[in-house]
Amino acid sequence: MTPFRVSIFAAIAALILLAIVFELMRSRRLQERYALLWLLTGLVVFVFAAWRSLLGWAADAVGIAYPPSALFVFASFFILLVLLHYSTVISRLSEQNTVLAQRLALLEHELERVRATD
């Protein structure tokens, strides 16, 4: 069984994470689409911390003898998902950045041509 102090600590940490994400969204520094995975991470950690028998069962199911280690593994998995998501976001942004630079260069050229003929 998970020691009580571990559960309490993990639950508080998860709530702090959720509160920070909420405040960042409220003050418009974090868009909803990028906040969803963080919210999910916070919720999963909170549920496993608060529902101790569920954590024990899940740890047993994946063959981890010490339940707090399972909590750590689950949290790491979600953080990995967040990172992977960011990689896709960066890929899209760099792609769009290229398109914007190309369009801008062509427009600039076009504008100079139009000015020259006036």
Add this chain to the structure above:
Amino acid sequence: MATPADTIRSSSDVVKLTSLRRLAIVPALNEAGSIESVIRDIRAEDPDFEVLVVDDGSSDSTAALADAAGALVVRLPFNLGIGGAVQSGLQFAREHGFDIAVQIDADGQHDPSQLPQLLAPLITGEADVVVGSRFLGERNYKAPLVRRIGIRVFAGIVSALVGQPLTDTSSSFRAFGRRAIAYFARDYPHGFVETVEATVIAARCGLRLKEVPVVMRQRLMGQSSLTLPLSIYYSIKVLVAVFVGIFRRGAYELKED
């Protein structure tokens, strides 16, 4: 069902309408099959409407057909999603001094003959945003049950939040007055299912909302761009956004002009 005679209340309203500059914003993504008839129908209903097609990264001939049909065309360099496309149109409306902007879908669902009902509350000055509701008055809205339930659930939540009974917060057949154009040109939700969030934002920053009954047509061509997993994702996103929105003030002060 309101008739045009009910909605345009006096001859002075008619005079006022003709003095107002009107823009139809038509966000379009691969709608080559229907875009021409949509533009034609808007012009047939009200020749003074300027039609702006915002091409949201189409890979077909949507932009060329719209241009040939006499519409103004703005081509986005890549797909921004419906919210970003509509906001581009609202920015155009603000920069060119339009008094009224109407959002009309490019798939032919929205019937331009219902524009008078939609514009009436803007002309009389009783609202800043007018939404054409599929659930007011005569109901012939045909959609899968799940979709209709989803629409009603959102409407229920948003009604409670904004303190005003609303029946359809998912309708994209909407008209914006000057104040709404000015605000939304700067702050408008992105992605899909953006209308729900836009409704909450509007109420938060003091824009007056009004729903009028509309009857939608069956879409002429194409499929809804929302698949089931996407619908679920956007529904969750919007619920989170709406929840956070309760604790948020408007991003900008609403300017009176």
